[in-house]
Every structure is written in structure tokens, then in C-alpha cells.
Amino acid sequence: MSSMSPPATSSRWLALALIATAQFVVIMDTSIIGVALPEIQADLGFSQGDLSWVFNAYVVAFGGLLLLGGRLSDLFGARRLFGIGWAVLLAGSVVAGAADSVAVELTGRAVQGAGAALIAPAALTLLMMLFGAEPRELTKALAIYGAAAPAGGTAGVFLGGVITEYVSWPWVFYVNVPIAIVALLAAPALMPSGRGGARGSVDLLGALTVTAGLGAAVYAIVRAPEAGWASASTWLGLATAVVLLGVFVAIQAARREPLMRLSIFRTPNLGAANLAQVLLGGAWIPMWFFLNLYLQQVLGYSAFPSGAALIPMTALIMIGMIALAPRAIGRFGPKAMIVTGLAILTAGMAWLSLIRPDGSFWVDVLPASLLAALGMSLAFIPSLGTAISSARPEEGGLAAGIVNTSYQIGSALGLAAMTAVASAFGADRLGDLDALTDGFSAAFLGAAGIALAGALLAAVTLRSRQPVTAGQAG
Numbered sequence: 001m002s003s004m005s006p007p008a009t010s011s012r013w014l015a016l017a018l019i020a021t022a023q024f025v026v027i028m029d030t031s032i033i034g035v036a037l038p039e040i041q042a043d044l045g046f047s048q049g050d051l052s053w054v055f056n057a058y059v060v061a062f063g064g065l066l067l068l069g070g071r072l073s074d075l076f077g078a079r080r081l082f083g084i085g086w087a088v089l090l091a092g093s094v095v096a097g098a099a100d101s102v103a104v105e106l107t108g109r110a111v112q113g114a115g116a117a118l119i120a121p122a123a124l125t126l127l128m129m130l131f132g133a134e135p136r137e138l139t140k141a142l143a144i145y146g147a148a149a150p151a152g153g154t155a156g157v158f159l160g161g162v163i164t165e166y167v168s169w170p171w172v173f174y175v176n177v178p179i180a181i182v183a184l185l186a187a188p189a190l191m192p193s194g195r196g197g198a199r200g201s202v203d204l205l206g207a208l209t210v211t212a213g214l215g216a217a218v219y220a221i222v223r224a225p226e227a228g229w230a231s232a233s234t235w236l237g238l239a240t241a242v243v244l245l246g247v248f249v250a251i252q253a254a255r256r257e258p259l260m261r262l263s264i265f266r267t268p269n270l271g272a273a274n275l276a277q278v279l280l281g282g283a284w285i286p287m288w289f290f291l292n293l294y295l296q297q298v299l300g301y302s303a304f305p306s307g308a309a310l311i312p313m314t315a316l317i318m319i320g321m322i323a324l325a326p327r328a329i330g331r332f333g334p335k336a337m338i339v340t341g342l343a344i345l346t347a348g349m350a351w352l353s354l355i356r357p358d359g360s361f362w363v364d365v366l367p368a369s370l371l372a373a374l375g376m377s378l379a380f381i382p383s384l385g386t387a388i389s390s391a392r393p394e395e396g397g398l399a400a401g402i403v404n405t406s407y408q409i410g411s412a413l414g415l416a417a418m419t420a421v422a423s424a425f426g427a428d429r430l431g432d433l434d435a436l437t438d439g440f441s442a443a444f445l446g447a448a449g450i451a452l453a454g455a456l457l458a459a460v461t462l463r464s465r466q467p468v469t470a471g472q473a474g
Helices: 009-031 037-044 053-076 078-098 102-131 135-166 176-190 204-227 232-254 262-266 270-298 303-308 311-332 334-352 361-389 393-424 433-461
Strands: none
Touching: 009 053, 009 078, 009 102, 009 135, 009 176, 037 102, 037 270, 053 078, 053 102, 053 204, 053 393, 078 102, 078 176, 102 135, 102 393, 135 270, 135 303, 135 311, 135 361, 204 232, 204 393, 232 262, 262 270, 262 393, 270 303, 270 334, 270 361, 270 393, 270 433, 311 334, 311 361, 334 361, 334 433, 361 393, 361 433, 393 433
């Protein structure tokens, strides 16, 4: 990252507030549509099986373009990319809110995802530029930044409920407009002015192949229950995904200036921590997606109560991220907390799988969701810190792009797989409460399996090391 004179302390914390807001918003945009999905489905004509594409269109573009966003941040400067990302997100939000058809809605969501892919790595790079020289302050900054992601995901559910209940579903997208305008006005004054610290070209072909490969994989998995897992279309889609991702790897190996330097994964713990982020996203996102549907389609909650039902999760995540996780990491080290957090998340998901058609929030939802939230809060910060800790300074954007990509790829593929599982067990039979509950229960159990795999793999692949301090986390 480039050299610069350190900003005043007060300005740095104001800048952190904007950076945390950016992280909050880009993750909120994955979840704010959750409560609004039934109304979006009714107004625009989505089928039950295709409804998850309101989520996936955003996440595939977000996850697929994050590496490009990280590379552009290194080349052209994080502050510049931060502003461009907000402008793109604003445009996508307007399109998604004004949509009158499925195609326009998905286009708007994909544009939103592209904007988020520019914002997220630039935001994390700016954080490291602002706080990297002060170990104790960096620890606090990373905790606040880390809390903004899952808190944004869960708080988006509540905000989406309020907006859907009392305004209308297009405003779950329009809410981004004033936030983006404030960010665009504030960023030049608050963010460090360093220009890009790397030289070279932009690997657009690599960005295209990785995005297309991820999209093909998600599409094939989502469509598999309808087309059949043994059908030619399913296997063709999966084969296309494998070929495209293989081409991406080959391009990265051959190029002198790749989008992603493959040798970066030889850095100790970097690959293992990113794998933990993949599986963490793959377990967490299906949970809130199907928990929303259970609350509305089985328990009969309207939009606002459904969103409000998840406020306790949000509160616990924020407390866990900011107050509990840093202390636990300092005492036990990152590996122990990643494994423990994923194990607790597994238990919470397994508990949620016991939901009943005639269940209640207090028995079937609250205790299990709080346990899952505790696991998430313990695992997220150490896996994030470990994933970015070993990158060279000039590859800060790349490391940020990789770890964000890992979480978003896990989210997209996890939701696609659990949508297929839920449909196979009856979740596509609207109005049949027993079938819906069986489908959602199967999805929760599948998500528990993903979290368990994450815990076991983290235990095997992560090297034990000293607790992540701010200096290491930079």
C-alpha cells in the first residue's frame, strides 16, 4: 500500500465508521431482501425455485468480481475504487427498486453486486492503511469491521421487515441511495489519499472466467431439483463450471500479472483460513434465508414481526464480535476459536433442524438462533484476521478480495445447495406446512453439516500459532 501521512486520530475513527458502514451495507444487501421475497415473488412472477436468484444474482456478481476489485484497488488506489463502488451500487439499487420484471430485477441485483465487489476490498485496504501502524488500535478496528458484516446480514432482515411492512418492497433497494450519496461526499475528506501501490495490467479475462464459472455452478445446483440431478442439463452446467474455473486457474498460472497470484496460497494458514470463510458463509447464509421463510410461510409471521424476531441474533453478534471474540482470541489463539466457533454454529444449526409445523418463536427459533449467532461471532473474526495476516503490503487489496470472495462463494454455493436440499424434501410445496417444515429442516441440517466440515477441516489444516494481535492481523 502506498505511503501517506497519518490522518488525525479523530478523522481515522470517522473514516472507520464509514468503512464499517460500507461493510455493513454490502452484506446487508445480501439479507435485506429476505423478508421481502414473498412480495417480490408475487409482484414480479418468480417461481419458488427461482426465488433464490434474487439473492444469488447479487452474490455471484459480488463473489465473482471481488478479486478484480482487489486488484483494481492495488493498481489505482483504494479511495478511488471505494468511491466508484458506491456509485455503481447506487445505480444498481435504483434499477432493482424500479424493476417491473424478473429480468430487470436480477440485472439490478447483479449491478449492486458489482458495486459491492469494488467497495469491500477497498474498504478493508483503507482500514489497514489507517490503522496498520498502531497494533492496539488495529485490533479494535478489525473487531468493529468484523462485527459490521454479520450484523449487517442479520440487521438487514429486520430493516427489510420494517420497510416491507410499512412502505413497500422497492424501498429495500432505495434505502441504499441516501447512504451512497453520503459516502460519496464524505470519502474524499476522510479516506487516505494514497494512490495504488502496485503496477501492472488488469486481468479481465480471469475476472470473466471466474465469475462465469461461479455463476454456472450456482445455476446448475439451483436448477437440479427441477431438472433432475442425473439430467444432461445439470451435468452440463456443472461441467461448464469446472471447465471455466479450470481455465481461470490456468490463466492465473500463465500470466505474468494475474488477477490472483496462485503462490499466495503457499503462505502458511492463508488457504486454510479462507477455506474456513467459505464454509462459514456456506452454513450461515442458508440459515437466515430459510429461517425467514419458516417464520413467514410456516409460523405465519408478517414482514415486520419476522424481521424483529431476529434482532436478538443481531445484538448477540455485535456483542460477540466486539467484546468477546478479541479477548478469546488473545487468550486461546485463532485456531482454537475458529474450530470452537464452527462447532457451536453446527450445534445451533442442528437444533434449528428440530423445527415443527406448529412450532413457536420462543421454543423453535430463539434458543437455537442465539447459539448459532454465538458460533458465528467467535469464528468470523479469527478466520478473517488469519486470512489477511500474511499478505505482503502491496497485495493488501488482493488478500482482502480473496477473503471476501471466499465468504461470498461459500454463501452462494451453500444457499444453492441447501435450496436444492430443501426442495427435494418438500419446501417447494407452498401451503403444505408439513412439507415446508420438512424442507426447511433438511436445509438447516445440511447447513449444520457444512459448519461441521468447517470445524473439522480447520482443526486439521490450520497451524497453531500465537494469538492474532493487531500486528499479525495486518
